[in-house]
Amino acid sequence: MSENNVKNIMDATMENLKGMINADVITGDPIVVGEITLIPVSKVAYGLATGGSDFPTKNQSKVFGGGGGAGVTVTPIAFIAINGDKVKMLPVYNELTTVEKAITMAPEIIDKAKEIFAKDGKSKAE
Numbered sequence: 001m002s003e004n005n006v007k008n009i010m011d012a013t014m015e016n017l018k019g020m021i022n023a024d025v026i027t028g029d030p031i032v033v034g035e036i037t038l039i040p041v042s043k044v045a046y047g048l049a050t051g052g053s054d055f056p057t058k059n060q061s062k063v064f065g066g067g068g069g070a071g072v073t074v075t076p077i078a079f080i081a082i083n084g085d086k087v088k089m090l091p092v093y094n095e096l097t098t099v100e101k102a103i104t105m106a107p108e109i110i111d112k113a114k115e116i117f118a119k120d121g122k123s124k125a126e
Helices: 003-020 099-125
Strands: 031-033 036-055 063-083 086-091
Touching: 003 036, 003 063, 036 099, 063 099, 086 099
Parallel strands: none
Antiparallel strands: 031 036, 036 063, 063 086
16 A cells, blocks of 8 residues: 555645644633623544555556545533633533534523622622
8 A cells, every 4th residue: 555645645634624623613712791701612522534545457556545534523611701810610511512502501601600700709798
């Protein structure tokens, strides 16, 4: 088998995969609501498969055939809530499978962050 051809397929697949995965996927753009900043955090999983083989032919000694592919799954898992110098991690517990569900939960997460920061302020004042 032509190792060089398999390496070329792997290199091309990895290069395309690198383009899909970066720090902006794991930590999303900050969302500012009043005094609270929310930063979405996601789990990223990816898979990669490549393969190839040399096939004997009548006219040539061998012909190479191969292919590759990759997949990426991004799952929202938490929000980092920042209020002044206070930082809290707000996990998303209900096994979200789509970004749309995370966006739908944003108002609920914002309310939860406000409650947590309000409780922290009251306990220190008392």
